Structure formats: structure tokens, C-alpha cells
Amino acid sequence: MRQLIALTLLACASTAAELRVSTDFEGGSAKVEAIDQTAHVIRFMPDGDPQRGWPCWWYLRVDGVAKDERVTLSLAGSDRPSRNNGQNTSKPLAPSWAMPARATFSTDGKTWLHTPPGKRDEARILYEITGTGGPLWVAWGPPFTPRDTDTLLAEAEKKLPAAKSFELARTREGRPVRGLRVSEATIPKPPGIWIHARQHAWESGSCWVARGFTEWLVSDDADAKWLRAHAEVFVVPIMDVDNAATGNGGKEAAPRDHNRDWDDNPVYPEVAAAQQRLRALVKENRLAVFLDLHNPGPGDPTFFFVLESQLLKEPMITQCHRFVDFAYGRISKIKPLIPMSNKPKTTGASYHPLWRNMSASWVCMNGNPDTVSLCLETIWNYENSTTSGYGAVGRELGRATADFVRDKSAKPRE
Numbered sequence: 130m131r132q133l134i135a136l137t138l139l140a141c142a143s144t145a146a147e148l149r150v151s152t153d154f155e156g157g158s159a160k161v162e163a164i165d166q167t168a169h170v171i172r173f174m175p176d177g178d179p180q181r182g183w184p185c186w187w188y189l190r191v192d193g194v195a196k197d198e199r200v201t202l203s204l205a206g207s208d209r210p211s212r213n214n215g216q217n218t219s220k221p222l223a224p225s226w227a228m229p230a231r232a233t234f235s236t237d238g239k240t241w242l243h244t245p246p247g248k249r250d251e252a253r254i255l256y257e258i259t260g261t262g263g264p265l266w267v268a269w270g271p272p273f274t275p276r277d278t279d280t281l282l283a284e285a286e287k288k289l290p291a292a293k294s295f296e297l298a299r300t301r302e303g304r305p306v307r308g309l310r311v312s313e314a315t316i317p318k319p320p321g322i323w324i325h326a327r328q329h330a331w332e333s334g335s336c337w338v339a340r341g342f343t344e345w346l347v348s349d350d351a352d353a354k355w356l357r358a359h360a361e362v363f364v365v366p367i368m369d370v371d372n373a374a375t376g377n378g379g380k381e382a383a384p385r386d387h388n389r390d391w392d393d394n395p396v397y398p399e400v401a402a403a404q405q406r407l408r409a410l411v412k413e414n415r416l417a418v419f420l421d422l423h424n425p426g427p428g429d430p431t432f433f434f435v436l437e438s439q440l441l442k443e444p445m446i447t448q449c450h451r452f453v454d455f456a457y458g459r460i461s462k463i464k465p466l467i468p469m470s471n472k473p474k475t476t477g478a479s480y481h482p483l484w485r486n487m488s489a490s491w492v493c494m495n496g497n498p499d500t501v502s503l504c505l506e507t508i509w510n511y512e513n514s515t516t517s518g519y520g521a522v523g524r525e526l527g528r529a530t531a532d533f534v535r536d537k538s539a540k541p542r543e
């Protein structure tokens with residue numbers, strides 16, 4: 130009997146020592162190069178299909194890490210040629226896009242934490258995580274998948290009867306793109322606010338900002354109550370559901386980048402559906418604010434807005450700058466610090482040849498004369514670029530939206 134117990138223990142110990150990687154879940158992506166079972170090192174790279182966007186997103190589950198045992202995730206950039214400016218290139222994407230200073234991990238698949246800063250080793254970066262005895266989920270940044278949209282919308286509806294989920298469209302691959310409408314306005318045709326995130330599927334941080342905004346919007350906060358009593362607000366947490374669900378990068382996907390699809394003949398049904406809803410608000414002269422949430426490049430040190438300088442005319446220009454000032458006033462006071470710039474960057478021909486087909490440009494061209502149309506970039510290489518930091522930005526973005534609408538409604542129309 131004693132021998133049997135000893136054998137069983139031995140079997141358990143050897144099973145526990147066997148590191149295993151899986152990605153067969155929503156948003157999962159990793160191409161495993163090698164697993165060193167002795168040194169506990171997993172060598173891998175992102176597994177996205179470059180035809181479905183920049184292969185910089187990765188998200189894997191690791192089993193077999195014993196409690197208090199350290200595992201090293203040794204990440205390389207994808208070695209597949211990527212696309213850029215709407216064309217195939219013969220070169221892989223710069224690996225820095227796939228290599229946040231700190232990776233994100235979870236022991237329950239829900240609560241996401243930063244690893245310590247990764248160590249660069251020539252072309253690779255090494256992240257170390259200490260096991261708890263159970264599975265570990267490790268990702269480029271905090272994952273947010275269509276299932277998280279479902280949870281967010283269900284919780285918002287439970288919290289506030291005036292919050293109603295809707296299906297914006299079915300994607301090209303048949304998945305639902307879902308959003309939330311919130312309004313307790315009693316006046317007819319209140320100002321319309323439209324916020325969407327994740328036109329680029331790898332940019333998961335933008336979803337957490339949208340989530341923070343949504344949770345604030347349905348909360349008991351006095352400014353949230355004011356906004357929903359005086360506006361009609363729409364939030365779509367994930368636009369490119371197909372690539373977010375399949376763990377692909379989305380940006381620069383074929384046949385079109387999702388955020389270069391905003392013309393008269395969009396390829397993506399969710400872009401066409403968003404255009405239709407935005408046009409309806411414009412027709413009633415009430416599209417007040419349009420926000421497109423993204424993540425910027427690896428070296429960007431602050432949150433910042435992007436505005437469309439070449440298409441903007443007055444009174445749009447003044448309104449955009451007023452919104453940026455309100456947002457800066459709120460977001461720059463977040464503790465712990467979230468670096469925020471009060472100087473918007475601009476897009477135009479020098480940024481991308483298809484700049485006119487970006488959603489914020491399309492809204493500038495098709496909006497009301499005083500519509501605010503902006504992109505907000507969420508930094509990801511900073512110690513407070515966490516789910517709580519992003520949530521705080523979403524909340525303060527909400528308060529800034531209330532500040533803006535309240536200030537505007539107190540003044541006669543320009």
C-alpha cells in the first residue's frame with residue numbers, strides 16, 4: 130500500500146512538472162517553438178495570420194506549473210511577412226509591437242495582473258511568472274473577448290433598466306457585434322454620443338477603457354446620472370469581433386483594415402451598420418460626440434487624442450478642442466498616474482494613404498457642423514496600463530463627456 134502511494138505521488142509529481150500550452154479558446158494565439166521541461170522555459174511567438182492583421186497579439190494558457198515554481202515565457206516576434214499600408218510586405222512586423230514591457234497574466238482567467246518587467250535577450254523578451262499550482266493565462270495585455278462583451282452588457286442591463294443591449298450587425302463570419310444603448314432622457318432627440326473600441330483586434334486596452342466608461346455610465350455617479358438623463362449614449366466594446374474572437378491582430382487585415390473601411394462601400398457589415406446609425410443621428414442634427422478607441426505604438430508615453438486636422442472646420446475645431454480640454458482635466462488627475470497629453474496628434478495623408486477612410490475622418494466629413502469626432506489612444510507600455518488604470522480612464526472619459534455636453538447645452542448653439 131505504501132508503495133502504491135509512493136508511486137502515485139511520483140506520477141503526480143511527474144505530471145505536474147510537464148508544462149503544457151494551449152490556445153484553443155476565444156482570443157487564444159501562440160505558436161510554440163519549444164518547451165524546455167527542465168529549465169521551465171516556453172519559447173513561442175504570436176500565431177496570428179498576417180492576412181488577418183498584424184501578428185502582434187498573443188494569449189496562451191499554461192498548465193503544469195507547480196506552486197511557487199517559476200516559468201519563463203520567452204517571446205519572439207512573428208516570423209511571417211506582414212501587411213502594411215494595405216499591401217503585403219516581404220518583412221515581418223517589428224517585434225516591439227508584440228513585446229509590452231510587462232506581460233499580463235491571470236490565475237483564474239478573470240483578474241489580470243502585470244508580470245515584472247520582461248528582460249530583453251537579443252531579439253526576444255523573457256517574462257517570468259511564479260506558479261500557483263493551477264493554470265496560468267498569459268497575454269500581450271488584458272484580454273477582452275466577445276464573451277466579455279456579453280458579460281458587460283448583461284451586468285449593465287441588470288444594474289440599470291434604461292440600459293438596453295442591441296445587435297449592431299453580424300460580422301462577415303456570422304458573429305454578433307453587440308452594443309449598449311443607455312438613455313433616460315425625457316427631451317425628444319437628445320444629443321447622441323457614440324463610442325466604439327477595438328476596430329483593431331490586437332488593441333485590447335481600448336476595450337477596457339470602453340468597459341470603464343460603460344460601468345461608470347450605468348452607475349450611481351452624479352455625472353453619469355446627469356449624462357444619461359440628457360443624452361442618448363451608444364457603446365460598442367468590440368467592433369472587429371471576428372479577429373478578436375480568433376486571436377488575430379486585425380490591423381492592416383486583408384481585404385481592408387477595419388479602420389480604413391469607412392467609405393461608401395464598406396466591406397465589414399458592422400462598419401456599414403454603425404454608419405447607418407450615425408447617419409440617423411446626424412440627420413436629426415444631434416451627433417454630439419464620436420469616439421474611436423485604440424492603442425498606439427510601443428513607444429508612445431501618454432494617452433492622447435488624434436484629430437482630423439485637414440477636414441476640420443469651425444465650429445468642429447473649437448468643439449473638439451473643448452472636449453480634449455475636459456478629458457485632459459479629468460484623466461490627468463487619475464491616481465495612480467495615467468499620463469495624458471493635452472496636445473492632440475493629427476492624422477492626414479502623411480499618417481496613412483487611406484486616412485480619409487478612417488472612422489473619425491468619415492464622421493468629420495459626414496457629421497453635423499459641431500460634431501466632436503476623435504480617436505483616443507490608450508498607452509500599453511506603462512506600469513499603470515492595467516485593467517484598473519484603463520477602467521479609471523473610461524470613467525473619467527465619461528465624466529468629461531458629461532462636462533462637455535453640460536457645458537454645451539448651457540450655451541446657445543454656435
Ligand SMILES: [Zn+2]
Binds near residue numbers: 329380
Ligand atoms: Zn488602432
